[in-house]
Amino acid sequence: MPVKLICASHTPMMDFVPLDDTIETDVRGTFAALAEQVRAYDPELIVLFAPDHFNGFFYDLMPPFCVGLRAAAAGDWGFGTSTLDIPEATALELVRALQAADLDITYSYRMQADHGFTQPLSLLAGDVTRYPVIPIFVNGAARPLPPCRRVLKLGEEVGRFLAQRPERVLIIGSGGLSHDPPTPQFGEAPPEVEEFLISGRNPSEEARDRRQQKVIDTGRRLAAGEKGAARLLNPEWDRSLLETFVNADLERFRTMSDAEILAEGGRGGQEIRAWIAAFAALRACGAYQAQMHCYRAIDEWIVGMAMVSAEPLAAA
Ligand SMILES: O=C(O)CCc1cccc(O)c1O
Numbered sequence: 001m002p003v004k005l006i007c008a009s010h011t012p013m014m015d016f017v018p019l020d021d022t023i024e025t026d027v028r029g030t031f032a033a034l035a036e037q038v039r040a041y042d043p044e045l046i047v048l049f050a051p052d053h054f055n056g057f058f059y060d061l062m063p064p065f066c067v068g069l070r071a072a073a074a075g076d077w078g079f080g081t082s083t084l085d086i087p088e089a090t091a092l093e094l095v096r097a098l099q100a101a102d103l104d105i106t107y108s109y110r111m112q113a114d115h116g117f118t119q120p121l122s123l124l125a126g127d128v129t130r131y132p133v134i135p136i137f138v139n140g141a142a143r144p145l146p147p148c149r150r151v152l153k154l155g156e157e158v159g160r161f162l163a164q165r166p167e168r169v170l171i172i173g174s175g176g177l178s179h180d181p182p183t184p185q186f187g188e189a190p191p192e193v194e195e196f197l198i199s200g201r202n203p204s205e206e207a208r209d210r211r212q213q214k215v216i217d218t219g220r221r222l223a224a225g226e227k228g229a230a231r232l233l234n235p236e237w238d239r240s241l242l243e244t245f246v247n248a249d250l251e252r253f254r255t256m257s258d259a260e261i262l263a264e265g266g267r268g269g270q271e272i273r274a275w276i277a278a279f280a281a282l283r284a285c286g287a288y289q290a291q292m293h294c295y296r297a298i299d300e301w302i303v304g305m306a307m308v309s310a311e312p313l314a315a316a
């Protein structure tokens with residue numbers, strides 16, 4: 001079974017906040033080069049690990065992980081509401097395989113996939129619906145978060161499933177690295193915000209715009225060096241994580257705590273779980289070699305922006 005991996009940060013602010021220098025050209029150029037790789041590879045199945053940002057998953061019922069059996073784009077940040085092209089029978093087989101491996105996996109016949117899913121599909125696949133995809137939600141926003149060692153286990157078992165599939169598979173991990181967008185935290189927010197965090201699905205257009213504008217404003221204040229606007233990006237931590245992934249040193253994550261991730265990588269840093277799952281899945285298919293394509297710490301977009309691709313060693 002051919003397999004390939006791409007992990008990338010996401011930041012929906014890309015399409016709302018233009019940068020006035022070469023950074024945007026570099027980032028978009030790298031995404032375009034990776035999209036060309038995807039086109040040439042022509043995946044028959046994408047397995048996409050991504051977090052949610054209180055667009056599709058809420059505290060009324062918060063799973064650590066969720067396999068989408070049917071799903072649509074959540075409608076946030078201009079990525080539309082298209083139905084994803086999920087091969088339902090294969091996704092169901094994956095659920096059964098995970099259960100057989102003692103993972104109590106959640107699944108959904110009506111998943112909403114937010115920009116964590118739709119942005120990488122749009123940037124790397126050209127369109128949200130271009131290729132068959134199995135979306136796998138990995139909670140990276142709603143505390144308490146699943147322990148990183150369980151994320152490793154999920155990735156490993158997904159990888160074991162993929163290793164015996166006939167399809168040409170592209171594994172994508174979406175999120176992080178260090179960044180601290182103004183996502184409200186349960187227990188630290190006023191009652192009406194907590195109510196939103198519990199059950200804020202399908203917001204009005206005005207409510208959605210207000211929320212997104214707040215994120216955009218935070219980026220502007222961070223870039224302006226305003227104290228307390230958001231936790232600073234942490235390029236040093238980002239680079240050490242990238243090295244860990246490139247060196248396939250995934251054991252590091254077995255003991256990595258939420259507190260450590262929060263301290264080094266901010267609230268958004270918790271999204272590295274999607275990369276951990278993706279790399280663990282690839283690793284379960286055999287030894288790999290990885291290539292780093294880009295790293296930029298971008299305050300305006302509130303993101304440690306990185307892209308890494310990887311393939312099995314034998315195929316290199
Ligand atoms: O819409 C939101 O709540 C947050 C948007 C957002 C911004 C920067 C980096 C991210 O990873 C991200 O998700």
Ligand SMILES: [Fe+2]
Pocket residue numbers: 010051053116175176268271
């Ligand atoms: Fe995010």
